[in-house]
Amino acid sequence: MLGSLRDAGLIAWFxxxxxxxxxxxxxxxxxxxxxxxGGAWFFTRVxxxxxxxxxxxxxxxxxxxPGAMLDTLREQDxxxxxxxxxxxxxxLLEWALQLPVLTPIHFWLALGVMPFLxxxxxxxxxxxxxxxxxxxxxxxxxxxxxxxxxxxxxxxLLLGLATVVAAGGTxxxxxxxxxxxxxxxxxxxxxxxxxxxxxxxxPFLGLGVAASQLTGNVNVARALGLxxxxxxxxxxxxxxxxxxxxxxxxxxxxxxxxxxGWMMDLWGPGLGWWSSGLVxxxxxxxxxxxxxxxxxxxxx
Amino acid sequence: MKQVAIAAIALVVGLVLGGLKPKxxxxxxxxxxxxxxxxxxxxxxxxxxxxxxxxxxxxxxxxDESPREQADRLAEENPEAAAIVAELDxxxxxxxxxxxxxxREVAEAGEELELARAALELRRAQARAALVEQADPDxxxxxxxxxxxxxxxxxLSSLAGELGDLVAEGREPTRREAMSFAADALDAMLTAEExxxxxxxxDQRAELEDGAxxxxxxxxxxxxxxxxxxxx
Numbered sequence: 375m376l377g378s379l380r381d382a383g384l385i386a387w388f389x390x391x392x393x394x395x396x397x398x399x400x401x402x403x404x405x406x407x408x409x410x411x412g413g414a415w416f417f418t419r420v421x422x423x424x425x426x427x428x429x430x431x432x433x434x435x436x437x438x439x440p441g442a443m444l445d446t447l448r449e450q451d452x453x454x455x456x457x458x459x460x461x462x463x464x465x466l467l468e469w470a471l472q473l474p475v476l477t478p479i480h481f482w483l484a485l486g487v488m489p490f491l492x493x494x495x496x497x498x499x500x501x502x503x504x505x506x507x508x509x510x511x512x513x514x515x516x517x518x519x520x521x522x523x524x525x526x527x528x529x530x531l532l533l534g535l536a537t538v539v540a541a542g543g544t545x546x547x548x549x550x551x552x553x554x555x556x557x558x559x560x561x562x563x564x565x566x567x568x569x570x571x572x573x574x575x576x577p578f579l580g581l582g583v584a585a586s587q588l589t590g591n592v593n594v595a596r597a598l599g600l601x602x603x604x605x606x607x608x609x610x611x612x613x614x615x616x617x618x619x620x621x622x623x624x625x626x627x628x629x630x631x632x633x634x635g636w637m638m639d640l641w642g643p644g645l646g647w648w649s650s651g652l653v654x655x656x657x658x659x660x661x662x663x664x665x666x667x668x669x670x671x672x673x674x
Numbered sequence: 675m676k677q678v679a680i681a682a683i684a685l686v687v688g689l690v691l692g693g694l695k696p697k698x699x700x701x702x703x704x705x706x707x708x709x710x711x712x713x714x715x716x717x718x719x720x721x722x723x724x725x726x727x728x729x730x731x732x733x734x735x736x737x738d739e740s741p742r743e744q745a746d747r748l749a750e751e752n753p754e755a756a757a758i759v760a761e762l763d764x765x766x767x768x769x770x771x772x773x774x775x776x777x778r779e780v781a782e783a784g785e786e787l788e789l790a791r792a793a794l795e796l797r798r799a800q801a802r803a804a805l806v807e808q809a810d811p812d813x814x815x816x817x818x819x820x821x822x823x824x825x826x827x828x829x830l831s832s833l834a835g836e837l838g839d840l841v842a843e844g845r846e847p848t849r850r851e852a853m854s855f856a857a858d859a860l861d862a863m864l865t866a867e868e869x870x871x872x873x874x875x876x877d878q879r880a881e882l883e884d885g886a887x888x889x890x891x892x893x894x895x896x897x898x899x900x901x902x903x904x905x906x
Contacts, residue, residue, distance in 0.1 A: 378675045425800065432797045434891050435804035435883040442803030446795045519675045553803055626697045630690045653689060659682035 381516045382524035389528025390535075399532055403539035406491060411543030413483040414476050418551045421475075441552035444475055461641065469643045474556055477563040480544040484537075484571045485637060489578035492533055493603045496582020496662075497595035499525045500669070505590035510674050518670055526583050526662045530572075533579060537572045541565060570640040573651035577633040578603050580661030587669035610634035633657055787898055794895040801891035808886055809878040818873040826866035827894035833858055834900040863889035 393399035422440035429436045447453045454467055457478060461470045470478050500522065503509040512521060541564040548555045578599075585599035586592075610632050612618060618625045629635040630653075639650035749756035805811075811819060833855055840847055847855065866889050871879065885891055 379678070382675050382678075428796060429800050429804075432793060432800065433885065434797050434800045434888075435808070435885045437800065437803050437807050439803075439807060442799050443796050446792070446799045449795070517675070519679065523675050523678065553807070622701055623694075623698075626694050627690060630693060631686065653685070656682040656685040659679060660686050663679055663683070 378517070378520055381520040382527060385512075385516065385521055385524025386527035386531060389525050390531045393528070393532050399535060402491075402495060402532060403536045406536040406540035407543030407546075409487055409491075409543075410480055410484065410540035411547050413487075414480060414544040414547040415551060417476070417479050418547060421552075437553070439551060439553045441554050445554065466642055473563045474548065474560040476544055476548045476552075476555075476560065477567065480541065480564060481567050481571065481641070484540065485574060485640075488537070488571060488575040489603050489607075489633075490600060491536075492575040492578040493582040493585075493599035494596055495529055495533060496526075496579040496584075497586050497599045498592055499529055499583045499586045501586040501590055501592045501595045504587075504672075504674060505592075507674065513674065519666070522583070522587070522662065522666070522669065523659070526580065526659070529579055529583065530576060530658070533575055534568075534572045537568050537575070538565070541568050570647055570651060573654045574633065574637065574640055576655050576658030577661050580658040580664075581606075583662040584664040587665035587672075606632050606634065631657070787901075791895045791898040794893060794898065797891050798893065798895070801886055801888070804883065804886040808881045808883060809874055810881075811874065811878065815873050819870050822866045822869035822873070823889070823892040825869075826862045826889060826892070827897075829862035829865075830859055830893065830897055831900065833862070834897060838900060866892070 390399070393402075418440050421444075422437075425440050425443050426436045428443060444453070448471060453471060453475070457470045458467055461467050461478070500509065503512070509521075516524075541561075545557070545561050545564055548560045549557050581602045582595070582599040585595040585602065588598060589595050609628065613625050613629050613632070633654055636650040636654055636657075640647045749759075805819065806816065809815075837847065837855055840851070867887065870887050874882070
């Protein structure tokens with residue numbers, strides 16, 4: 375077993391190093407940072423317009439950078455109206471209000487975007503090497519399962535790196551576009567949420583890896599994986615609808631298999647999210663193995 | 675690697691299957707709770723039975739008599755008491771309406787003052803941000819500016835406190851005293867404005883919009899609390 379684990383570890387490490395060497399890791403990290411930073415920047419523009427409108431009403435000069443009114447809005451309990459729809463319960467709202475304002479925005483944006491980035495990344499795991507048949511040479515020295523899970527782990531490491539850089543994108547917006555933001559607390563809170571976002575993305579990475587085993591065409595694999603991710607959202611929406619209330623046993627059976635069923639547990643103070651994170655990690659491995667019956671017997 | 679894959683699959687399968695029974699039990703309890711909450715409570719006759727036991731059935735209303743019928747019967751038997759009760763009812767209705775109106779007025783006044791406080795706080799925060807953005811003062815300059823406005827607010831608080839003491843003594847300020855208070859308040863604001871002007875250089879002053887250094891924009895919202903005390 376140890377030899378097998380060592381093989382998978384080496385494959386993961388090699389995969390990560392190759393991604394760094396070929397700059398694909400840099401592209402992925404920058405894309406993540408651009409999306410996170412872009413989302414944060416868009417939020418700051420909305421905030422700026424709100425502050426300018428308030429400044430005109432209060433007959434004080436407008437500013438070019440937003441953020442001056444946030445502390446006051448927080449103290450006056452006005453920010454809670456913006457954050458309440460995002461967090462759900464009043465307890466979590468209390469916690470969210472203590473965070474710098476861009477942190478919950480980053481978290482919720484990443485919850486929506488990361489699944490699709492993870493699927494796209496996962497779709498490249500095996501498919502290109504199946505297409506050019508170079509996978510056969512690697513398989514001379516290790517087993518298919520080791521190769522598959524090793525590459526999954528390598529992609530997961532890459533995704534972790536991209537998630538950290540994405541947090542950096544949001545932090546940069548906070549530091550340069552806004553005023554009066556606690557930069558150290560902003561960095562700490564963003565980094566504190568990063569492991570949760572990484573774990574959240576793993577099941578979707580697994581879906582991409584599964585799609586990658588089914589075809590040698592990366593684009594087809596991406597389409598399959600994105601379709602599966604989209605289907606998971608639609609399925610979750612149906613389970614949450616009145617139809618789901620009429621079929622409780624089905625909900626109990628299917629909801630734990632959907633990453634979205636564990637999503638809300640990732641939000642909140644303390645380490646209560648770890649157990650859900652562990653399940654998401656396990657779901658990632660299980661999803662990656664969904665196409666194993668095909669890939670394990672495939673003529674490469 | 676097989677063991678890792680099996681462990682992950684076992685964890686997921688265990689979660690799904692292991693969660694079925696607890697979730698079903700929870701659902702049952704929730705259904706029962708919902709039914710209990712929705713069902714009307716059966717009318718208890720314990721109190722009436724006890725009262726009849728201790729007070730004697732003679733003074734109690736017959737079981738089949740409604741409260742309305744009971745009230746009518748008592749009014750017929752005691753016309754004077756019925757008149758007094760009617761007067762009390764009318765007075766109570768008026769009193770309830772008066773108290774309600776007074777409470778509504780207090781609540782509205784409180785909300786307005788809360789809004790005024792929030793507006794002052796936002797105004798102050800925005801004015802300071804505009805000042806920092808437009809004049810770009812260094813750390814020492816900013817400390818001096820904050821100090822000047824802080825002194826101004828202390829002076830204004832002190833003046834409001836003096837005015838409050840005067841009102842607390844039960845006398846209204848005379849015209850001369852009121853003018854003196856107003857002059858002192860304006861003086862505190864002028865002093866702050868001059869201090870801020872002195873801290874900034876000509877280029878910085880040229881960049882500033884008037885509202886950013888307007889002392890009225892930097893008034894501490896805590897003054898609203900003092901004004902509330904004065905109003906009371």
